[in-house]
Amino acid sequence: xxxxxxxxxxxxxxxxxxxxxxxxxxxxxxxxxxxxxxxxxxxxxxxxxxxxxxxxxxxxxxxxxxxxxxxxxxxxxxxxxxxxxxxxxxxxxxxxxxxxxxxxxxxxxxxxxxxxxxxxxxxxxxxxxxxxxxxxxxxxxxxxxxxxxxxxxxxxxxxxxxxxxxxxxxxxxxxxxxxxxxxxxxxxxxxxxxxxxxxxxxxxxxxxxxxxxxxxxxxxxxxxxxxxxxxxxxxxxxxxxxxxxxxxxxxxxxxxxxxxxxxxxxxxxxxxxxxxxxxxxxxxxxxxxxxxxxxxxxxxxxxxxxxxxxxxxxxxxxxxxxxxxxxxxxxxxxxxxxxxxxxxxxxxxxxxxxxxxxxxxxxxxxxxxxxxxxxxxxxxxxxxx
Amino acid sequence: xxxxxxxxxxxxxxxxxxxxxxxxxxxxxxxxxxxxxxxxxxxxxxxxxxxxxxxxxxxxxxxxxxxxxxxxxxxxxxxxxxxxxxxxxxxxxxxxxxxxxxxxxxxxxxxxxxxxxxxxxxxxxxxxxxxxxxxxxxxxxxxxxxxxxxxxxxxxxxxxxxxxxxxxxxxxxxxxxxxxxxxxxxxxxxxxxxxxxxxxxxxxxxxxxxxx
Numbered sequence: 001x002x003x004x005x006x007x008x009x010x011x012x013x014x015x016x017x018x019x020x021x022x023x024x025x026x027x028x029x030x031x032x033x034x035x036x037x038x039x040x041x042x043x044x045x046x047x048x049x050x051x052x053x054x055x056x057x058x059x060x061x062x063x064x065x066x067x068x069x070x071x072x073x074x075x076x077x078x079x080x081x082x083x084x085x086x087x088x089x090x091x092x093x094x095x096x097x098x099x100x101x102x103x104x105x106x107x108x109x110x111x112x113x114x115x116x117x118x119x120x121x122x123x124x125x126x127x128x129x130x131x132x133x134x135x136x137x138x139x140x141x142x143x144x145x146x147x148x149x150x151x152x153x154x155x156x157x158x159x160x161x162x163x164x165x166x167x168x169x170x171x172x173x174x175x176x177x178x179x180x181x182x183x184x185x186x187x188x189x190x191x192x193x194x195x196x197x198x199x200x201x202x203x204x205x206x207x208x209x210x211x212x213x214x215x216x217x218x219x220x221x222x223x224x225x226x227x228x229x230x231x232x233x234x235x236x237x238x239x240x241x242x243x244x245x246x247x248x249x250x251x252x253x254x255x256x257x258x259x260x261x262x263x264x265x266x267x268x269x270x271x272x273x274x275x276x277x278x279x280x281x282x283x284x285x286x287x288x289x290x291x292x293x294x295x296x297x298x299x300x301x302x303x304x305x306x307x308x309x310x311x312x313x314x315x316x317x318x319x320x321x322x323x324x325x326x327x328x329x330x331x332x333x334x335x336x337x338x339x340x341x342x343x344x345x346x347x348x349x350x351x352x353x354x355x356x357x358x359x360x361x362x363x364x365x366x367x368x369x370x371x372x373x374x375x376x377x378x379x380x381x382x383x384x385x
Numbered sequence: 386x387x388x389x390x391x392x393x394x395x396x397x398x399x400x401x402x403x404x405x406x407x408x409x410x411x412x413x414x415x416x417x418x419x420x421x422x423x424x425x426x427x428x429x430x431x432x433x434x435x436x437x438x439x440x441x442x443x444x445x446x447x448x449x450x451x452x453x454x455x456x457x458x459x460x461x462x463x464x465x466x467x468x469x470x471x472x473x474x475x476x477x478x479x480x481x482x483x484x485x486x487x488x489x490x491x492x493x494x495x496x497x498x499x500x501x502x503x504x505x506x507x508x509x510x511x512x513x514x515x516x517x518x519x520x521x522x523x524x525x526x527x528x529x530x531x532x533x534x535x536x537x538x539x540x541x542x543x544x545x546x547x548x549x550x551x552x553x554x555x556x557x558x559x560x561x562x563x564x565x566x567x568x569x570x571x572x573x574x575x576x577x578x579x580x581x582x583x584x585x586x587x588x589x590x591x592x593x594x595x596x597x
Contacts, residue, residue: 107482107509116484182487186444187451190398235565236583240442324566328534363535 004161005074027075027165036362044366071373085145117178140209168228223265233275255287294319332371391424398448433585450494473595478506485532512546
């Protein structure tokens, strides 16, 4: 039997071995490639099409179909324009105020050009419910959010049987960091828990309403995977207490988004959490997460062997090729060897979709990107005789 | 009433009680250095140890550092008046091209709590700005942070420029580096004097470097 792209990914997620490892590039806002890395890759491959930005703020490319086909990519995105949608405005080349009123800034003259939130409408002073209500909220049903989705889904369907990944357009704690400032919001969880929870609830409502409007355009039956998440880990540990701060305050909000959208579409939940996600994984399984991304293998307790042994029967993995060392600093032989190893470990019995840990960064040599994907393309699960 | 109450108030992240208790100790003529060392610095070290062992997390560290800062706001002018020298002066910032700052802010807050004088240059700081701030403030240490792998070459070049200035431009600072992509091997390879795996570890390293 010839496997379709979609069958391959769904088999992997269902912990079955397809013909080869399933492969992703740029189906989600945190599984893509930066524009500079993409341009270098294009030159390396001798391709001459014009590069398209998927997100200017994140400096991400929308890879061309020729590249996706070359790497055997099994996935395609369902995503708001510019990743988060909404209408914002440019103050100058390096300053953008988005639809929530959050100011994003970038800087000049270095390899990294992506934009970071630096000010928001709830920054400073105490966080109160009144301030949250008085803030100017964007319309989750802004038609711009879902613009073009119907046509893009139809075009993917006409091209082939891909696994379509719906990207929830916004976030909860990360959006709260943008609105309020990261340090302040982390302290609000303790010092103003009622207002902090109210803010999170309103952000959950926003995400669900915006997602519903987008999914109506895409067709719920076309959503195979639902991408949502936020960073709970740090390089060496947890951002906050997994069993108290996360479990009591944040987890129920994540659960509401994931369960609502899973029952609306029947899709699988792909949760993005950078850093050491290890101590959060049981909680994520508990709220219905099926797949973990980006599997930041260089963070504490995130070795592929450990994750597969402890959670492999209940959690699939998406990502895992080391962005912090091997991809930027290794040789293409080292990248190929690591990719084989990660496929062998995380992909045993299925349960793995190949990609880098997070977006491929500007300094990653194109040879290394090719080595990662070619290793995936030439991989074969042993078919029983 | 005792400095132990200040210690407990820091552990309770109580930024209202800490200044009240500090004032009460001052009225009772408790030695400034005892309030500082046994009350606040000891408590923050305790918090740092729990952070390192993974039983306390980023919000708790921020709140404890904030409580200590509320006490330091009262003590700092008195310490200056008494002629007490800070443990050392640190110029801190996120390297050029990188705008991430929570890790750098946390290290800065903990250094202040540990009685260092901290000059925070913010984000996207180039080597020359580190050097001129270090000269102006007669700093002992420059602490350079970065979150992105793309920042690593910038950190390396800033460390080299500062080392050069140490030789030729009447500067005498040691350099610490930190951030998620940075590790001890990298720090050693680029010739940095110190590296902290975590914010509390960075404070410990800074103490050792100024004592050396």
